[in-house]
Amino acid sequence: MAEIVLDGVRKSYGKVEVIKGVDWKINDGEFVVIVGPSGCGKSTLLRMIAGLEAITAGEISIGDTVVNDLEPSERNIAMVFQNYALYPHMSVYQNMAYGLKIKKIPKDEIDKRVQRAAEILELEEYLDRPPRQLSGGQRQRVAMGRAIVRQPAVFLFDEPLSNLDAKLRVQMRLEIKKLQEDLGITSVYVTHDQVEAMTLGHRLAVLNGGVVEQLGTPIEVYEKPATVFVAGFIGSPSMNLLEARLDEAGAFVVLAGGAKIALPSPLGEYGGRDVTFGVRPEHLEDKGKGANNLQLSLNVRVVEQLGADTLVHGTLGENGAELVARLDGIRTLSQGHVLELNMAAKSIHLFDGKTGRRLG
Amino acid sequence: MIEHRPFITFLAHFTLIIGIAIVAFPIWVTFVAATHDAVRMTQVPLPMLPGDQFFINLKKALFEGIGGAGGIPVGMMMLNSLVVALMIATGKIIISLLSAFAIVYFKFPFRMAFFWMIFLTLMLPVEVRILPTFEVVADLGMLNSFWGLSIPLIASATATFMFRQVFLTVPDEMLEAARVDGAGPMRFFFDILLPLSRTNIAALFVILFIYGWNQYLWPLLITTDASMFTVVMGIKQMLEAAEQAPEWHLIMMTALLAMLPPVVVVLTMQRMFVKGLTETDK
Numbered sequence: 205m206a207e208i209v210l211d212g213v214r215k216s217y218g219k220v221e222v223i224k225g226v227d228w229k230i231n232d233g234e235f236v237v238i239v240g241p242s243g244c245g246k247s248t249l250l251r252m253i254a255g256l257e258a259i260t261a262g263e264i265s266i267g268d269t270v271v272n273d274l275e276p277s278e279r280n281i282a283m284v285f286q287n288y289a290l291y292p293h294m295s296v297y298q299n300m301a302y303g304l305k306i307k308k309i310p311k312d313e314i315d316k317r318v319q320r321a322a323e324i325l326e327l328e329e330y331l332d333r334p335p336r337q338l339s340g341g342q343r344q345r346v347a348m349g350r351a352i353v354r355q356p357a358v359f360l361f362d363e364p365l366s367n368l369d370a371k372l373r374v375q376m377r378l379e380i381k382k383l384q385e386d387l388g389i390t391s392v393y394v395t396h397d398q399v400e401a402m403t404l405g406h407r408l409a410v411l412n413g414g415v416v417e418q419l420g421t422p423i424e425v426y427e428k429p430a431t432v433f434v435a436g437f438i439g440s441p442s443m444n445l446l447e448a449r450l451d452e453a454g455a456f457v458v459l460a461g462g463a464k465i466a467l468p469s470p471l472g473e474y475g476g477r478d479v480t481f482g483v484r485p486e487h488l489e490d491k492g493k494g495a496n497n498l499q500l501s502l503n504v505r506v507v508e509q510l511g512a513d514t515l516v517h518g519t520l521g522e523n524g525a526e527l528v529a530r531l532d533g534i535r536t537l538s539q540g541h542v543l544e545l546n547m548a549a550k551s552i553h554l555f556d557g558k559t560g561r562r563l564g
Numbered sequence: 565m566i567e568h569r570p571f572i573t574f575l576a577h578f579t580l581i582i583g584i585a586i587v588a589f590p591i592w593v594t595f596v597a598a599t600h601d602a603v604r605m606t607q608v609p610l611p612m613l614p615g616d617q618f619f620i621n622l623k624k625a626l627f628e629g630i631g632g633a634g635g636i637p638v639g640m641m642m643l644n645s646l647v648v649a650l651m652i653a654t655g656k657i658i659i660s661l662l663s664a665f666a667i668v669y670f671k672f673p674f675r676m677a678f679f680w681m682i683f684l685t686l687m688l689p690v691e692v693r694i695l696p697t698f699e700v701v702a703d704l705g706m707l708n709s710f711w712g713l714s715i716p717l718i719a720s721a722t723a724t725f726m727f728r729q730v731f732l733t734v735p736d737e738m739l740e741a742a743r744v745d746g747a748g749p750m751r752f753f754f755d756i757l758l759p760l761s762r763t764n765i766a767a768l769f770v771i772l773f774i775y776g777w778n779q780y781l782w783p784l785l786i787t788t789d790a791s792m793f794t795v796v797m798g799i800k801q802m803l804e805a806a807e808q809a810p811e812w813h814l815i816m817m818t819a820l821l822a823m824l825p826p827v828v829v830v831l832t833m834q835r836m837f838v839k840g841l842t843e844t845d846k
Contacts, residue, residue: 278746283740287737289737291755291756293762306745306746
C-alpha cells in the first residue's frame with residue numbers, strides 16, 4: 205500500500221530529452237493508466253518508476269521512501285511485462301516462487317502465497333508445467349501471479365495485453381480490473397489501447413512527447429480534453445479538429461470553409477484569434493433529432509457501415525475541411541448527398557491555435 | 565522428394581555408398597589390423613578379414629605399453645588425453661561464458677576494445693604463436709604438466725562469440741524480470757542464463773572435447789616425459805621405435821582406441837548437440 209509521487213522527473217539519453225519533467229501524485233490504491241502514442245515515453249516513465257531506468261533529474265518516492273537510488277527489487281514493486289518475461293526453464297510454480305526464494309522467505313510461506321495466487325488466477329492445475337506449454341492468456345496470468353506473490357506496494361503493468369488476441373484481451377482486461385479492485389494495490393498501467401485506457405483506470409495520464417498533457421478521470425479527459433493532442437488521441441474515431449478563427453467579439457467561430465457557429469458563451473477575451481475547433485463524430489446528429497442550434501452541412505464522400513452505427517466521411521461545403529460523423533443505426537447515403545448535422549453546445553471544444561490549450 | 569526416377573535414386577545411393585566406403589575403409593583396415601598378431605602384420609598381402617587376436621592386443625596395448633612410446637600403456641595415454649580434453653573443453657566454456665556475460669550485460673570502459681581483442685585471437689591459433697607460447701609455458705615451468713597442455717589452448721574467441729550470440733537472443737525483459745525479482749548479476753547468470761544456454765553449452769562441449777582430444781602438435785612439443793603423452797601424439801611416437809619394426813597390430817589398436825572417446829561423446833550428446841546448434845526459441 206503506497207502512494208507514488210513524481211517530482212520534476214526527467215530523463216535524457218545523451219542530448220535527447222524523452223521525459224520532460226513529470227510531476228504527479230498517485231494516491232494509495234489508485235489505478236492510473238498512462239496512455240500515449242508510441243515513442244511518447246510512457247514505457248520509459250514506467251520503467252523509471254520500476255527502477256529499470258535511471259532518472260536524470262527529479263525525485264520518485266514510493267510510500268514515504270525516495271527510491272531514486274534503489275534497485276528495482278528494493279522498491280517494493282512488481283512488474284508485468286508485455287512479453288511476460290517468464291523464465292522458460294522453470295515451472296509455473298518456480299516462476300512465481302523465484303523472487304520469494306531470493307528474498308529468503310520460508311518455504312511454507314512461499315508455498316502458501318503461490319497456492320493462493322494460483323487459486324485467484326485459476327492456475328492450480330498448471331503449476332508444474334513449463335511456460336511453453338501454456339496459452340498466451342495463461343502465461344499472462346502466470347506473469348501476474350509472479351507479481352501478486354511478492355505482495356508489493358505497487359503494481360506496474362507495461363502493455364500486458366498487447367500480445368493477446370482480441371477476445372482474450374477483453375477477458376483479461378476485466379480480470380486485471382477486478383484483481384486490482386480486490387487487492388487494492390496502487391497500480392500504474394501503460395497502454396496505447398484506447399479501450400484499456402478508458403475502462404481500466406481511476407485516472408488517466410495522457411503522455412505526449414515526454415510531457416503529461418492531461419491527468420484526470422477518463423470521463424474528464426473525454427469530455428474536457430485539455431489540449432488538441434488529447435482531444436485527437438482519446439476517442440475512436442478521433443475528434444474532428446478544424447482550423448477556425450474567432451470573430452472579433454468572440455461570439456462566433458468561423459470555420460475555414462466560411463461556416464459560422466455561434467458559441468453558447470462568448471469568449472470575448474480571445475476575440476480575433478486563430479483557434480482549433482473540435483467536435484466528436486459521435487456528437488454530430490442528423491438535423492431535427494435533437495433540439496440543437498449548432499449546425500453544419502456535410503457533403504458525403506465515403507460511408508462506412510459498422511452495423512451498430514455508421515461512419516460518414518465528408519467535407520464541409522464543396523471543398524471544405526474533412527469531417528467524420530458517427531450516426532447510429534444503418535444509413536444508406538450516397539456520395540454527394542448533403543447531410544445537415546447538428547450538435548449540442550456542450551459538445552464543442554475550442555483550443556488555442558498556437559498553444560493547443562483548451563479555451564473556456 | 566516425391567519423385568520416382570529409379571536411375572536417379574540408384575545414382576544417389578551409389579554415390580553415397582562410395583562415399584561411405586572411402587570414409588569407412590581405413591577404419592576397417594585399422595580394425596582388422598588390430599585383430600591380428602605381429603607376425604601376420606608383416607606378411608603380404610595385408611589381411612582384409614578380422615583375426616582372433618583382438619582381446620589379446622587390446623589388453624597388451626591398454627595395460628602393457630609399447631616400445632618407442634616410452635613403454636607407457638595406452639590406457640595411461642588415454643587418461644592423459646581425457647584429462648587434457650576435459651580441461652580444455654570446460655576451461656574454454658567457463659572462460660567464454662564469463663567473457664560473453666561481461667561483454668553483453670555490463671557496461672565498462674573499452675568494452676568494445678576488449679571484444680575486438682578477443683576477436684583478434686581468432687587469427688592467432690596455437691600453431692601461429694607456437695614459439696612464444698612455448699617460451700612462456702617453459703618459463704612458467706609448465707612443461708610436462710596438464711596445465712601446460714591445456715591452458716594455452718583454452719582462450720577461445722569462437723566460443724565467446726557463440727555465447728555472445730546466445731545471450732543476445734535472451735530478451736531484455738528476462739533480465740529486468742530477474743532484477744525486479746531481486747536477482748543480482750551472478751544469480752541471474754547461474755539461475756537464468758546458464759540453464760537457458762544448456763543446449764549450447766552441450767554442443768560446444770562436444771566440439772571442444774574433440775578439439776582437445778585431437779591436439780597433436782602442442783602436446784608433441786611440450787611433453788618429453790612419456791608419462792604425460794597423450795594418445796594422439798603417442799601413436800606417432802610408437803612409429804619411431806628405433807630398435808625394432810613398428811608393432812602395427814598394437815599401433816592400430818591404439819588408433820582404434822583413440823577414435824573411441826570422440827565417438828562416444830558425439831553419440832551420447834548428439835541430441836543436445838543438434839538442439840544447441842539449431843534451437844533458437846528462448
